[in-house]
Amino acid sequence: MSEQADSCAVNTLVEIPGCDPVAGRVVWDPAHSLWNGGMLLATLVLAPLLFSWMAFAAFLLLTGTTLLLGHSVGFHRRLIHQSFNCPLWLERTLVWFGTLVGMSGPLWMIRTHDLRDWAQRQPACHDYLAHRQPMLIDGLWQLHCRLRLDRPPAFDLGRVGRDPFYRFLERTWMAQQAPLALLLYAIGGWGCVVWGICVRVCVSVSGHWFVGHLAHRRGPQTWLVKEAGVQAHDVPWAAVLTMGEAWHNNHHAFPGSARIGLYPGQSDWGYAFIRLLTRSGLAWNVRLPSAMPMRRETLSKAATATLPS
Template identity: 55%
Template sequence: MMKPVLRIDGRGACAVSGFPMLDLPKAAWNGGMLVTTLVLAGPYFTWGAFTLFITVTYTSLLIGHSVGMHRLMIHRTFDCPKFLERALIYVGVLVGVSGPSGIIAVHDVRDWAQREPRCHDFFAHNKPLPMDLLWQLAFRFRFERPPTVDIEPHFANDPFYRFLDRTWRWHQLPLAALFYAFGGWPWVVWGVCARVIVSAAGHWTITHFCHNPGDGRWSVRNASVQASNLRGMGLLTYGECWHNNHHAFPESARIGLEPGQTDPAWRLIRLFECSGLVRNVGHPRARHEREDLIDAPPYDFVAH
C-alpha cells in the first residue's frame, strides 16, 4: 500500500483568514496567452493547426498533468524509474501551468484547506465560475496565518526539477520553434498560446464543478469541501472528473473506481505496469482503514 505524502503543516494556520491578491506574473502569463489567442486564433486558423491543438492539448494533459504531475508527483500512487518520472513531469511542465514545486504547493495547500472544517471561497470554488476562473488564473491567496509547505527532498533537491521550477515558462519556446518549422505561425498560435490557456482554464473549470455539489457516494469526515463526480466526463478529463472518489482515496492510482467510470490515465498507468516500467501501484485502502470516510460502503474494490 502506498503511504500518503504529508507536505503541509497546518499547526497555527487558518484556511479562512486572508484574501485573494493579484499575482502579476500569473496574470501576465495567462492573460497574454488569452489575448493572443482571442486576437490571432481566427486569422491564423487552419485545420492542421486545430488538429495539432486538439492532439497536443489532450496528450500533454493526459500524460503530463494527470499521470505525471497529479498521480505520480503529487500523490505518489506508483513508482517508476527516474527517467520515466522525469519525462512524465516534463510533459506536465509543457502544459504551461507551473513548475513542479509550484504545482505541488498549489495542490497541497488547496487540499489542506478543503479538508479543514472551514475554508475561504478561493479554495472552496463556490463563487460563480467567471469569478472563480479569474481568481485561479490571475490571483493568489494571501494568508494571514499560512500553513507550511515542505516538499520532500526527492523533488525539492533534484537539480532537474529545480531547473524546471526556474525556467518552466521558457520551455514553450523550443516547442514553438518546432511547431513553426512544421506549420508556421498558425501552429504556434494554436499549438502554444491556445493550448496553454485552454489547458489552464479547462483545468480550473473542471476543478470548479468537481468541488461543487453533485454526484458522489463518499464524504470525508470534518472536511468543509466535499468533491463531486461529473458523469459522462471521464474520457474528456482523463478520469480526473471522478473527484469524489479521489478525495476519498487519494492513494489510489485509479480514480474511476466504479463500472462505467472511464479513466484513460489509469489505463496508461496499467500499460506501464504491464510493461514493467511501473510498480507499487496504489489502490483504495481496505475497509478497516477508512475511518476518515462517512457512510463508506462495506466492500473492497477489486483492481483491474
C-alpha cells in the same frame, strides 16, 4: 516528501502551530495573470485568423498528450500523490510533459495542490480554497490571483524540492514552451504555433479551473469525507477530457489511489496508461483503494457504494 508517504496524506504540507486555512486575502498574481491573459488574448485574436486543419490537429494531439502524460499521470498521480513508483528518468519525463501544460512549474503545482487539499479537509477554509464564490469571481481568482493566508502552513518538498531538474523547470516553466514552438513553426508555421501553444495552454488552464470549480459545487456523489468542510463531486461529462480526473468525488475518498475512475463505466485514461507502464515493467507498487481498508473509517456513503477493487 518520502517515497513511503501515506497514500492519503497531504505529503508536503507541514502544519505548524496556529496555521489557519481561513484568514487571508486574495491578491493579484502578476506572473500567472499576464501569462494566462496573454494566452487568452492570442486565442481570441490570432487563432481564428490562423486556423488550419493541421494547426487544429496539433492542438488536439498536444493537448491530449500533455494532459494525460503530464498533468494526470506525471504531476498528480506520481509527483503529488505517489500512487505508483517508476524510474526517475521516466518520472522526470512525465513531469516535463506536465510543465508543458502551461499551468506553472512542478514545485508551485505541488504547493498549490497540497494547500487546497489540506484546507478542504478542515472544518472551514477560505472561499478561494473551496471554490465557493460564483463562477466569474472564482475564475478571476484562480486564473489571475493567489491567496495570501495570514498564518500559512509550511512545506517540505523533500527529494522533489531538492531535485535540480525540477528546480530548473520551476524557474523556466514558461520558457519550456519555446522548443516546442520552434518545432511547431518548422512543421506548420505560425498557425501551428498559435494553436499548439496559445490555444492549448488557454484551454488546458481554463478547463482545469472550470472542471475544478464544478467538482466542488455540484454533481454526483458516492462518498462523503467525515469532518471535511469541503466535499467533492464527480463531473461525468468531463471524464474523458480530463483523463479520469473528473471523478473527483472518488479522488477525495481515496486520494492516494492511482485509479480514479473506480466503478464500471467510469473512463480513466490516466490509470489505463499506468497499467500499460506496469505491464512494460516501468511502474510498480501501484496503489488502489483495496489496499486502503482503513480509509473507510473516514468516509460515509452519500449513495449505495461498495469499496472498489
